[in-house]
Amino acid sequence: MKIACIQLNVAFGDIEKNFTNVEKFIREAADKGAELAILPEMWNSSYALEKLEDLADPNGERTKNFLQKLSEELQIHIVGGSVSTKKDGKFYNTMYVYNNKGELVSEYDKAHLFRLMDEHLYLSAGDKQNNFELGDIPAAGVICYDIRFPEWLRLHALNGAKVIFVSAQWPTPRIDHWKTLLQARAIESQCFVIAVNRISHKKQNFNGQSMVIEPWGEVLWTGGEDEEMAIIDVDFSIVDEIRQRIPVYDDRRPELYKDILK
Numbered sequence: 001m002k003i004a005c006i007q008l009n010v011a012f013g014d015i016e017k018n019f020t021n022v023e024k025f026i027r028e029a030a031d032k033g034a035e036l037a038i039l040p041e042m043w044n045s046s047y048a049l050e051k052l053e054d055l056a057d058p059n060g061e062r063t064k065n066f067l068q069k070l071s072e073e074l075q076i077h078i079v080g081g082s083v084s085t086k087k088d089g090k091f092y093n094t095m096y097v098y099n100n101k102g103e104l105v106s107e108y109d110k111a112h113l114f115r116l117m118d119e120h121l122y123l124s125a126g127d128k129q130n131n132f133e134l135g136d137i138p139a140a141g142v143i144c145y146d147i148r149f150p151e152w153l154r155l156h157a158l159n160g161a162k163v164i165f166v167s168a169q170w171p172t173p174r175i176d177h178w179k180t181l182l183q184a185r186a187i188e189s190q191c192f193v194i195a196v197n198r199i200s201h202k203k204q205n206f207n208g209q210s211m212v213i214e215p216w217g218e219v220l221w222t223g224g225e226d227e228e229m230a231i232i233d234v235d236f237s238i239v240d241e242i243r244q245r246i247p248v249y250d251d252r253r254p255e256l257y258k259d260i261l262k
């Protein structure tokens with residue numbers, strides 16, 4: 001499957017600019033033959049958390065309508081990164097995923113809120129998993145800080161995911177954590193990890209380094225530090241072969257780890 005990783009420069013609080021830019025990139029991805037496009041975290045409003053009352057998408061309606069139309073018209077799967085939403089009077093960091101027939105296949109609210117960026121002061125956390133299928137590929141999606149919780153990603157892998165999509169706004173000072181955690185999650189879960197970060201003009205804030213990693217841990221692509229879209233061809237059939245070579249799922253001993261759920 002040809003995957004377009006769209007590493008955006010998300011404009012702070014400028015919803016119109018961000019929608020225009022995202023549409024341009026998704027159209028370009030489809031033109032270039034991509035079958036799936038993935039976006040970064042909070043691409044509508046960015047982290048303008050104090051202005052969420054004005055900026056967050058009510059029930060995600062604008063975003064859903066936008067992604068639905070593009071995915072159906074261009075016949076492309078879209079892992080819609082995440083956007084700020086307002087649902088039942090609360091704000092969330094929400095991922096929508098559409099298949100290439102324009103059908104919504106999942107809606108996920110970020111489960112782990114990142115205190116260092118004040119998410120816990122403004123947002124509510126989701127409590128549902130995010131497994132879905134795109135074509136015949138069992139997949140999962142998580143958002144940024146979620147990758148620091150191996151239990152969470154393992155649960156998605158145990159529920160069948162062969163690829164875990166990650167949308168992020170991961171800042172430059174901890175970019176080494178980003179790379180190491182993504183690679184570890186791919187190896188331990190024996191999944192593809194396809195992770196898209198944002199960039200910013202001041203590269204000290206956000207410097208991209210989006211990644212595509214196969215289940216043996218080999219990095220197939222790392223993004224640069226500028227806005228870009230890369231189309232990476234991935235072969236999901238290698239997942240089963242790798243899981244047979246080292247049968248981690250058969251060798252697990254969950255009875256030894258049950259206390260981790262406390």
Ligand SMILES: NC(=O)CCC(=O)C(=O)O
Nearest residue numbers: 114144145169170171174
């Ligand atoms: N947007 C986020 O969740 C950022 C997570 C992060 O930077 C981290 O170090 O974890």
